[in-house]
Amino acid sequence: MLAVFISLFSFLSLQEAPTPASSVEAADTVWKSNVQRRLTDSTGHFLKVNRIVLVGNAITRDRILLRELSLKSGDVVYSNDLKDILDLDKKKLINTRLFNTVEIKSLPFSKEEVDLVVSVNERWYTFPSPIFELADRNFNEWWENYEHDFRRVNYGLRLYQFNMRGRNETLRLVAQLGFYRKFEINYKIPYFDKKQKQGLIFDFEYSETKNAPVLTDEHKLDFLEDDHVIRVHRGGSVAYTYRNSFYDHHVLKAEFRSNSIADTVTEVNPNYFGEGERLQRYTVLSYQFTSDHRDYFGYPLNGYYFNTIVSKSGIFRRDDLDKFEITASYAKFFNLGKNYYLSNNIIGFWSTPDRQPYNAFGAMGYRKQFIRGYEVYVVEGPTYFLNKTTFKKRIFSKTYDWKSIAIRQFRHIPLSIYIKMYGDFGYVQNYPIYEETNKNTLLSNRFLTGAGVGLDVVGSYDAVIRFEYSFNVMGVGGFFIHLKREF
Structure with missing residues (x-):
């Protein structure tokens, strides 16, 4: 079955996007x-x-x-x-x-x-959202790697004010305590000109933690815990956005980041910032292009999506980090008819130089960039690629209009359920420092595959819950829960 998946997806990936x-x-x-x-x-x-x-x-x-x-x-x-x-x-x-x-x-x-x-x-635009979430990358990592320790929980409040002033502007305030403390202000202005093509995004963040991953051991994050703060991050950015057509977006962003760590971190990993350094300051300049032709952002079933980011860390001589990286992804969604759907996503990452401090390592395993069946692992490397494919069928779809709900923005409740099967594959080139020390070599420099079956539940306000049973090339299987769409 996996061979069939790979052959089919490779063929689809090589085809040009069809003319509408x-x-x-x-x-x-x-x-x-x-x-x-x-x-x-x-x-x-x-x-x-x-x-x-x-x-x-x-x-x-x-x-x-x-x-x-x-x-x-x-x-x-x-x-x-x-x-x-x-x-x-x-x-x-x-x-x-x-x-x-x-x-x-x-x-x-x-x-x-x-x-x-x-x-x-219109939707409801004001969301004071309580924070009570796991500090780890996903539920299974928390459950298996860290023995479902409830001390590894973040709590606090996020305030989202969408569509401010009726101009589609967004304000996000974050006050998070617990395992990982964070305070953030983000303000997005999609348009400031009469032609509604140019916009700005401002972001300021402060975070600190008494627990931080300081090493990777056998492709699993090794945390250091202390009674005092061991890592502090300060950062700010301003981005200029340009939307020249309905489907294409450009973002040019300038950032400044300042990181500091306690001496207990350098004792465990002298390469955390490199050469035993405890302070790291640098600027970042990045460009992002997005062409989005999906039918529905929350859970696409038809269309295609392309995104690429080019980033340079270390613009000035005094900067403490020098890194250039490119990430590109392409997703295609096929409506096969009779409630059958097929989707394919290709992701590639490349960075240079390949000798970096630990906190600047590139890795497959974060956000949506992982092979299903390897959720509990982090595979680090300066270069990787990933292909994810899903074949699904909608078995239930209904929209409820509950007039008894007092707030009219919540009366419209769509609900859809999909059953699916999927196959993923990828490859990560290892870092030289790991090759030289013979660490974290089990999953790097080799072809990785994963496959499984699952159930997706799609609700209102872009809510998606995924229940999946996956198994990987090592023959290890497991049940996984995700609260976001696949890609």
């Missing part, structure tokens, strides 16, 4: 470029957009909705293209994550003119 059935997705104003071709098509006729009426946006400014619409008042569109255009615009509005539901209707105004009515149901 309708040409309207190619660019923001593509319908205008098709006028000449339509002159020879007698099956439809041209329509002029008379008015665009917005309904239900009590908080969201009109211009935020209008930014996502391909058509503007006064535009001319071919009648046969109208439905495809409106379907795509509906998906774009849903993916702003501002609305529970979106409906776009065309109403004839005259024989040659049409009105568009955009009706939205």
Whole structure:
């Protein structure tokens, strides 16, 4: 079965992204470029957009909705293209994550003119979210590697204020205590210009901990615990964003980071900052490009997604870290019909030089970048690649409209359930320091595979719970729980 998966996914990965059935997705104003071709098509006729009426946006400014619409008042569109255009615009509005539901209707105004009515149901935008979560990378790492110790828990409060001022701005405040103390302020302004293409993101963070991973032993993190703070991080960044089309985003970010550790850390691992250093300060300049053509951000079933990040740590001579890295990922989602779906994700990472302090090691095993079946392991290296594929079937889907709920933003409750099977494979090149000391060599420099079956539960407000049973190339299997989508 795994061989079939690998053969199929390698074939799919090499194929070019298919051209959409309708040409309207190619660019923001593509319908205008098709006028000449339509002159020879007698099956439809041209329509002029008379008015665009917005309904239900009590908080969201009109211009935020209008930014996502391909058509503007006064535009001319071919009648046969109208439905495809409106379907795509509906998906774009849903993916702003501002609305529970979106409906776009065309109403004839005259024989040659049409009105568009955009009706939205706004989400709840203020979320004071209590923090009570594991400090480890995932549930299984906490359960198996650290004996489900409840001292390894973070608690506190996150405050999310989405759609501030009705302009899709986001404020995030974090006050976290417990195993890992963190305080953070993040403010995102998606647009500050009249054309709504340029934005800014500000971020400031302070964190400290009495427990920190200071070594990796047999691909598992080894923590040092003390009565006093052993690691402190301070950082700030400003990012400039540019959205030149509906689907493409550019981010240019400048950061400053300051890290300090206690002498107990250097005693255990002199290479934590390198050469026994206890202070590390450096600047980072990075560029990120994203092209997002997924049908639904929360749980995509169709479309594709591409993302790449180029980052340079150590811009100035006085910086204490020198590292250049590139990460690229491509995900493709196929709707096979009859509630069957296939998805494939490819991730590649490369960095140089390959001799780095321990805290700057690249690793497969964090966030969504891991092979299923290896959740309890961290595989470090300057270069790695990963391929993840899932075949699934939707077995239940229903939307509940509970009018008895007092807050209208929570009355719309979608629920879907998928059963699935999956196969992952990857490779990590080991760091020279591990090769020279014969440490952490079991899973590096070799082809790794994992496979399994599972159940996904998808709810409202992008909530996803994944129940998976996976086994790896070593023949070890286990049950895993994840609270985010696969990729």
